[in-house]
Amino acid sequence: MVLQKRLDYGSSGYQVPAMPHVPRSARGKRSVRKKVEDNRMCAFDLLATVAGRLLSERQNSPTPCNITGTSNPTAGKDIIKQEQFENEKPLKAEAFDQGSCDESALGSEIVFQRQSGYASKEHPQIPFATASSPASAFVKSDNRDSFAGESIISSTRAKRGYSLGTNTITKKCGTQRCIPGSMESYEYEGDGINTPRQAEWRISGKVIERNAPDMNIPEDPMDLDAKPPAVVSSDSSAEVPSCRDRVPHDSSVPKCGDGVEFSVYRDDDENSSGCTYPSPVTTHACRAQRIGDRRIRKLLTSKYWKVDPTMSKDGELANTDVEMKSVFHSRRMPCTRQRTQRSSFKRRKLFERCSISASDGGIFRDGISNPPGKGGIKLEASDSPATLHGANGASSSTTGQKSSYESGDYHVKLSIKSFKVPELFIEIPENATVGSLKRTVLEAVTAILGGGLRVGVLLQGKKVRDDCKTLRQAGIAHAEKLDNLGFTLEPNPRQAPAPLTSSKDPHLLHSGDATEPLARIAPAKPAPYQGAYDANPQPVLTSAANCPESDRDSVQSPADAPSLDKTTANSRALVPVPQMNAEALSVVPLCKSRRSEMVQRRIRRPFSVAEVEALVQAVEKLGTGRWRDVKLRAFDNAKHRTYVDLKDKWKTLVHTARISPQQRRGEPVPQELLDRVLSAHAYWSQQQARLQVKPPPAQTCLLL
């Protein structure tokens, strides 16, 4: 239980990476939305963040090492929410972004492993029920002291009733911004580590054959299971001393790194509590989100999707990184209006064999960060199929920080062997092409990683390179072979995301074209990154947990929506899933799928008689043409009803009232109401006409 608790990053910190959908009508703050646009995430980010988090967790924990073990794969609670943070200093951000996310530097690999256990037992027909598989992380330290943490990257619902990141909340700590995991504090270490190495991600996936799953899945009971953590193991069980003990509490050091902003996407909508889905990553990833701000949508579509000429025809989309519109449901627009949830992770590259070190400043709790260079976390990936595993040398080290700093050996090394990503459900026609399969998988994966990757398909260990083959032709169509089906995540050299290519960063230029092959940059010292680091000498981040946590709490508000509304919202929360899922996943024609992902149509929510009544009443009072007022007056709590909706409804009501009852469809509206509609409509039309006609007559009179 302790494990569970400690691993429960839930809504507090890690957030699921940007999703390829942008919610519409989300009424988030502009600032938030803006952030959304810039969000990028890559495995690197996550790795680093997780590492930071783990360390942080460990330090906060009285029993740092008790994380070892295996956790229930379905423990959806252990969710790594993608941390969102953004650098307010453009230049710095740029550098950072470029440095870590450079396309060429990316080399993570995701291996999909067929795992049969998770979903099937409890919900054989509901594969999604197990959507969350563990993403465990191993933290291994050179110093014997180690700890391991496990978390789950999952898009499944958080236990606490959060929908993952439906909304964005920027949390500021005073004037300083916080970065969870203190990405910016990471620095590369020398010897053997300064070369970015592969960070390996393992995705356990199960290929579920045909038949769309029933999306109406109850919360996965398995979430409650307290299975031991699967992968987490540590090299040593030695307990690591809490870093904070060794870290000088310098009051001058801000709790949150300067210039670092930590934003967490979260649902700030009305308290609908449970608009979360147990759906798999894929579902989330592919489900379109809506955003209230159309500009965003436009921006997304045009700026990223449409503009992307580099997109390879086989679908190695670059787009993914772009608009990962989150799939999470917004509370405000209960389950139908989803908000953009882009990772605020700047899109960074995954490095092949990525080794990075992070300054310890980012991981100490209480927001106390150390000056750069004092310590670091080194992330290094290994080939072994473990989970994120790492050791914490620095933390455990009793060496004084000062000496460490000077000697430079005060490092925490995190070795991330693999990440497990929630189970992905993929449904794809037998005659679909391998390329489309790749794209489908990619879309799901991209949702997690933030893009910049392409997916490779392995069949019985061999790469299937021909994207034009059908699955049948490739031999992927048969169940028995599915066991041997694997997917890999590869850097996608073909295209660097627009944001990345724009290089104002000298480092980047120095390194070469961002679109260049990995080899060019990977081996080199991550200059961009370094640059970013340099640019931000101030202590960075820290209380990754604190900020979000508090934020979360503060944001939660009691339900104020009418029960009716809530009920419908909740009950419908799950409705869209199946469609979306199917739609998003059965991507054969790329364009089509993309479109569907992008512009997700809101779920249809017929007006109830009660709503109609309220509408009629309001209109009778306010008249037509004042839809905003009508909205405020009668539907203020119905977040999913926009004034446009009300206007539309009125329009249809008028129409309905004019047609014969036989022609009417849907829930019958009492004739009495319809009569009122007609009379009100007539009245206000007349009023409107009067107002319009009045002036002219007056003028004519004058003229005459």
Added chain:
DNA sequence: TTTAGGG
């Protein structure tokens, strides 16, 4: 952001 209208 709202309104108004066509789709």
Added chain:
DNA sequence: CCCTAAA
């Protein structure tokens, strides 16, 4: 419900 031009 969506999309948009206009205001």
